[in-house]
Amino acid sequence: MTDLGTLIGQGDGPINTGSGHQYNYNLNVLAEAYQRLGTFGQDARAVAERDLNLLFQRFVPPPRFGRARQTLHDHGTVLVSGQPGTGRRAAARMLLYELGPISVRLHEIDVGGDQDAAGLDGGVVGEGDRILLDLSATDSLRFVRLRRELSAFRAVIEDRDARLAVVLPPRLKEFLSPELLALTVTVARPRANEMFMRHLRRNQVISSPAELTSPKLAKYISEAPMRDLARLAHSIREERDAAPAAPFAEWCGAALGVLSTEVGDGRHVVVVLNE
Structure with missing residues (x-):
């Protein structure tokens, strides 16, 4: 009886020459995914949905919260300003959270505190993402640099149908461009x-x-x-x-x-x- 085998004259892809299973991995795709995950791990802190639920249960909207909500709805970006202790950060998080069930990521961009830290990278923005940028600890020199990058970053936000809430201390308002000032809402202490x-x-x-x-x-x-x-x-x-x-x-x-x-x-x- 003749033993029939398989003869391959030319192969354009992976070939299994043994008797076991063959598993093929596209290393380029894996490398790209790993790089993206690495970027998020370094520059973005995932906001746990459970923490946001807890915050929602305790949250009391501060004065002008409705205006901030409308600004975010109309422009995709809102800058929430207010004195320390007014709950400005909580307000910014709730503006993003109340957009609906988190089927997309809600995360925080960390721009660091020193002058040599990385700036705003549009590559971290995914389709439909909700992004929190807290500038409470940012000094004026650092903010002037970030302000130049914020316009391009907002263009990425708009292109990817994402939403951006920025926490802005009052001392930085004088450095805002007219376009950003129009997107700024100052909140006060809630009840x-x-x-x-x-x-x-x-x-x-x-x-x-x-x-x-x-x-x-x-x-x-x-x-x-x-x-x-x-x-x-x-x-x-x-x-x-x-x-x-x-x-x-x-x-x-x-x-x-x-x-x-x-x-x-x-x-x-x-x-x-x-x-």
Whole structure:
């Protein structure tokens, strides 16, 4: 019996000459994908949807939030300005989040703080992306450089049907071009009592509005940055867990004492949700 084999005169692609399975990989495609992932890993921080959901549950829209929403809708870009502690960063994140279910990526571009850091790279923008650019820690010299790049970056945003929210400290507004100034919305402090009540509810602490009127607590709520209201609610929950039978006023007083001690010690506090 003649053993029939396979004779290949010329091959233009990968050829399996053995008895096992053959797996072919396009290294050019893999290299391109790896490079893109590397770019995102270095320049973009993924914003966890779970964190955004938590923020949404506690979020109280600040004054002029509706105008910021309309600006983003009409132009694809909005610059959210405001004094520290007004929740300007949280507002920018919510503007992007409320566009709808996150079927595309929502991520933050990190432009760094020093003059030699990389600038705005349009290559990190994917189709339909939602991008947060926080310039809160950027000095004026660095911003002037970024401002020159922002026009080209916005062109990429528009071309790829993406959306861009920029957090802008008031000290940089004087360096804005007329085009960027027209896209800037200045927010103020939201209703602090309402936000604090939401934080308490999310921490499963029950209180009445009347219990928030003690002079010390009312002063703290009216003056503290929005992010510190989240800390206070968390501390009150810890005090409640340690002494469940105590009244709300006692939990609150102990929590305020803890926060005052930490501030006096100069310890750095990081709060994720309402910066």
